[in-house]
Amino acid sequence: MPRRVSIGLITILVVCVIWYAVTTGLGLIPSGRFPSPAETWSAFIHVSGRGYGGGDLTLHVYNSLRLVVLGFLFAIATGVPLGLLMGWSRTAEALINPIFLIIRPIPPLAWIPLAILWLGLGDAAKMMVIWFSAFVPSVINTYAGVRNIDRPVIEAAYMLGMPKTRFVGEVLIPGASPMIFTGLRLSLQASWTTLVAAELVGAFYGIGRVLNVAQQDLYPGMILVGMIAVAILGWGTTRLLGVAEAYALRWNTAALAAKG
Amino acid sequence: MGVIQFKGVNKIFGPRETGFQALQDINMEIRDKEFVAIVGPSGCGKTTCLRMVAGFEPATDGVVTVDGTPIKRPGPDRAVVFQQFALFPWKSVYDNIDMGLRNLNVSRSERESRIADILNLMNLTQYAKHFPHQLSGGMQQRVAIARAYVLDPDVLLMDEPFGALDAQTRVVMQEELVRLARKNPRTVLFITHAVEEAVYLADRVAIMTRAPGRIKEVLDIASIRNAEDWDSHEKIEDVMDLESFVHLRTHIWRSLREEKAAQHA
Numbered sequence: 273m274p275r276r277v278s279i280g281l282i283t284i285l286v287v288c289v290i291w292y293a294v295t296t297g298l299g300l301i302p303s304g305r306f307p308s309p310a311e312t313w314s315a316f317i318h319v320s321g322r323g324y325g326g327g328d329l330t331l332h333v334y335n336s337l338r339l340v341v342l343g344f345l346f347a348i349a350t351g352v353p354l355g356l357l358m359g360w361s362r363t364a365e366a367l368i369n370p371i372f373l374i375i376r377p378i379p380p381l382a383w384i385p386l387a388i389l390w391l392g393l394g395d396a397a398k399m400m401v402i403w404f405s406a407f408v409p410s411v412i413n414t415y416a417g418v419r420n421i422d423r424p425v426i427e428a429a430y431m432l433g434m435p436k437t438r439f440v441g442e443v444l445i446p447g448a449s450p451m452i453f454t455g456l457r458l459s460l461q462a463s464w465t466t467l468v469a470a471e472l473v474g475a476f477y478g479i480g481r482v483l484n485v486a487q488q489d490l491y492p493g494m495i496l497v498g499m500i501a502v503a504i505l506g507w508g509t510t511r512l513l514g515v516a517e518a519y520a521l522r523w524n525t526a527a528l529a530a531k532g
Numbered sequence: 533m534g535v536i537q538f539k540g541v542n543k544i545f546g547p548r549e550t551g552f553q554a555l556q557d558i559n560m561e562i563r564d565k566e567f568v569a570i571v572g573p574s575g576c577g578k579t580t581c582l583r584m585v586a587g588f589e590p591a592t593d594g595v596v597t598v599d600g601t602p603i604k605r606p607g608p609d610r611a612v613v614f615q616q617f618a619l620f621p622w623k624s625v626y627d628n629i630d631m632g633l634r635n636l637n638v639s640r641s642e643r644e645s646r647i648a649d650i651l652n653l654m655n656l657t658q659y660a661k662h663f664p665h666q667l668s669g670g671m672q673q674r675v676a677i678a679r680a681y682v683l684d685p686d687v688l689l690m691d692e693p694f695g696a697l698d699a700q701t702r703v704v705m706q707e708e709l710v711r712l713a714r715k716n717p718r719t720v721l722f723i724t725h726a727v728e729e730a731v732y733l734a735d736r737v738a739i740m741t742r743a744p745g746r747i748k749e750v751l752d753i754a755s756i757r758n759a760e761d762w763d764s765h766e767k768i769e770d771v772m773d774l775e776s777f778v779h780l781r782t783h784i785w786r787s788l789r790e791e792k793a794a795q796h797a
């Protein structure tokens with residue numbers, strides 16, 4: 273086991289021990305405020321078995337994960353091309369930038385009421401708010417990535433007679449890709465944040481729904497289960513994106529390694 | 533074919549009245565298959581001249597033509613070896629060299645054999661799969677040269693192509709370039725700071741003044757090279773010892789020193 277991983281595991285173990293100590297062991301924190309490990313475990317069994325807040329854990333996780341993945345993919349499928357266009361064409365930039373200047377200061381969460389008003393409590397509204405929050409970072413970073421491509425490299429592509437179609441796929445996108453991935457990471461984080469918030473406001477299923485019901489039921493164990501579930505899902509999806517990034521940017525990590 | 537002509541070329545960066553004049557009244561013809569080197573103090577506009585031929589920079593006044601046609605845009609008929617290499621960092625050495633050939637729709641088998649040849653010539657065969665960042669500066673420069681050579685262009689534009697090479701590799705590359713130029717001559721515009729390199733490689737050497745850059749004088753090397761039969765010497769150091777070579781070199785040195793002195797005055 274690599275050293276980093278083993279140290280990480282030890283840290284988690286220590287946190288768990290302290291957690292047990294301050295709740296069950298020493299009773300410093302009453303269970304109405306923060307659940308003990310045993311209470312959390314029983315809440316976990318509760319939601320995975322009988323179900324809670326309208327479904328079992330698998331259903332909630334499935335719904336949240338599906339919405340995040342779809343919303344995120346939808347956002348980047350629209351955001352990255354728009355960023356490429358804005359980075360490449362001054363005209364497109366001049367046309368589109370004003371809209372961004374107006375929309376950007378609005379926190380994505382502020383769109384939730386409007387989305388629910390328009391589209392109800394179902395998936396469509398959640399997709400819309402995820403799209404709003406994840407779209408902006410992917411556009412902005414892709415745009416910056418294109419602007420950051422070395423001028424001589426673009427000139428070399430012209431000199432080599434590269435046709436437009438190939439130019440986009442083989443120069444523009446790979447050239448901007450380090451920044452594109454920065455945008456994707458921010459987009460993914462934003463997707464989770466807005467999804468959970470939107471589910472808190474109103475949903476039939478999902479982890480935000482679990483959190484919301486648990487809060488109304490004064491059920492701290494279940495709240496913690498919901499929080500841990502979001503943390504694990506967020507970590508997992510970020511990790512997957514990281515693997516894709518490491519592969520796509522292997523030419524770049526080589527550069528980092530060479531620089532030490 | 534590849535005749536390059538500068539006719540009354542001025543280059544001003546920025547607005548005409550207040551901008552910076554980089555080049556002034558450049559008139560020069562580079563004949564088909566001629567090798568011309570440009571030397572001059574740093575910042576005198578050498579790269580700017582080359583960029584105009586490449587099609588990256590329009591002339592403010594006058595016109596630059598290739599085979600009589602004014603240059604409008606860059607293209608693989610005028611291959612450039614950039615001063616800063618300008619390799620695609622996300623492509624392997626092989627794919628960098630392959631790019632231009634693919635754009636020209638050369639068949640796969642021909643591309644493979646041409647790239648294998650050039651990799652071999654540049655001593656890069658075992659690095660074909662490496663990314664540029666995994667190579668030393670000198671190796672990257674060789675890739676940049678290979679990427680231009682492999683196109684077999686009418687016009688080859690080289691901006692200090694050997695600048696990042698160590699002395700030994702540099703000499704090998706120079707001898708190689710001479711061999712190539714004799715075997716398969718083409719029009720070359722070659723920029724360098726190294727006076728010896730210019731005299732050794734070029735048919736003619738153009739000396740530029742400090743900014744705003746003008747052509748100060750053009751020396752005919754080829755006639756002296758032929759008269760003194762430099763090519764009978766295989767090694768560059770033997771040529772460099774010849775009296776005719778030393779004479780030319782010293783002449784260019786003096787001329788450049790005048791410019792540098794004027795620059796600091």
Ligand SMILES: Nc1ncnc2c1ncn2[C@@H]1O[C@H](COP(=O)(O)OP(=O)(O)OP(=O)(O)O)[C@@H](O)[C@H]1O
Pocket residue numbers: 545546552554572573574575576577578579580581743
């Ligand atoms: N795009 C630009 N805008 C403004 N000034 C420029 C631009 N490009 C070059 N210059 C200026 O024009 C002059 C000539 O530049 P150029 O790069 O052609 O010089 P050079 O002879 O190649 O120098 P070096 O030997 O250092 O490479 C310089 O003073 C430079 O600052």
Ligand SMILES: [Mg+2]
Pocket residue numbers: 578579580615691
């Ligand atoms: Mg230069």
